[in-house]
Amino acid sequence: MKKLKLSTVATYAILIVWSLVVVFPVYTMLINSVKPQREIFRNPFVPHWPLTFDGYETVWNAGRFDLYFRNSIFVTVVSLTLIILLGSLAAYALAMWRSRWSTAIYIFFIAGLMIPIRLGTINIFQIIQSMGLTDSVVSLIPVYVAMGLPIAVFVLTAFIRGLPSDLIDAAHVDGAGELRIYRSVIMPLIRPAVATVVIFNLIPVWNDLWFPLIFIRAEDQRTVILGVSLLFGQYQTNWTRILAALSMAAIPILVLYLLMSKQFIKGLTAGAVKG
Template sequence: MAGSLKRQNRHIPSHIIMLIWVFIVLFPLWVLLINSFKTRLTIYENPFWIPKQWNFKNYVTILRDGDFLTYFKNSFVVVVLSLVIVTVVTSLAGYALASWKSRFSSFFYFLLIAGMMLPIKIASIRLLEITRTLGLLNTIWSLPPIYVAMGIPVGVFILTTFVREIPKELMEAAYIDGATSWKVYHMIILPLIRPALATVAIYNLIPFWNDLWFPLIFINTEDQKTLLLGVTRLFGQYQTDWSKVLAVLTLSAIPVLALYLTMSQQFIKGVTAGAVKG
């Protein structure tokens, strides 16, 4: 009994740290949510507590009178398309690099993951010229190629490492049975790397969804704007209706939270893979 109590007391500092971290994470979400139900003036009275009178007009106005649904649709299409391409390309690249027995495989691997150390924003002017040449300027289709380039380095890094952890005997047995490389990838590799794919998707979802830099540079047409770029319309020169801004941001956070909750188990498996041996 005494040993059990000692072990429990040993975890108390960890629990305290976790509680503090939970508060730090949830407090901005709390402020975001409760202030989205206040009016433009009452938001300044007590910004950290629930409103005296709940105001749903912010959400009604945004959904009915604004272009929120158009902005949301544009962001959704861009992000989903980018994530699908990133996960497919990086899973194929990870499988190829993990199976490629050559002195050049390490060179191509480090060449791909070098993008993790080079911020893509430094090439914004050149990317703008390329986008204009391709005729994609002022369209949402100018964004997926940029996001795919952003997501490939970390995706290759995670998935190549994950595929290398898969026992070689599984693939060798499949080859002996007459399976092609494509069938091995489809029947063996993909089911086993599902946690890593979830990790790559969630890791890239947030910077894709929250990106304002490239939509601001590439898109001026109103019906092609993404969600965060559309939010900038609510910022006035002399005053800003923060309650409506927070309402839009609350709605924009729902897809990120929904995807994380849907894939949380796979995400945890992916980030903890290899932490326990045996």
């Protein structure tokens, strides 16, 4: 009995210490972003009253964060919509059509899970240039869609194959066409799997630095992450502003995560454990 208690204490000790190690930097970032600079250095670990939002205000105006947020939201929403739309169409076909060809196409998609798209950057950049899309947030969309399709096809095909087949057969008997079945039978049923795919792609698309860094120069086309990366150099010595910029980029995802942490964790681990 005594031994059991000791192990419980040790379990809590380890997990709580690590949780503090995780929370501490995020906490310091947030509380110091609403302090005057000299208070940060005087007492970095305690909130300072009254809160000041000068850092946020300066960064928001100087960095045109209204534009950056609009760009990031635009790219993320359009990319995710296309990933779900094209991915579910393909997954429906792959789940229904059983042949050597469909297996080959399926494997071709799945291979993309193991190969980082970054390695093709040079040629992608050439394609973007030849399409006249350089220096535009639009250029990011096809890249993110291509990047997100393997996981979408993987998760959605498995899910559709697991659906009871009489549902689809019954719709066939009623004379519904494939597009109709896809729209009114399949789509409503695969919602949980769609949520997984959305979460799986939301984080890497929103947080991506690589492609904006390479494709985008113009200020009005920057994404939030690219904007932060450029501001960081500019405000080297003004910690209030730096921390405000970092917090501003982190807060939307942080809030979303804390509201839906169960779905996030399930979504991000779903694919790998099954495979």
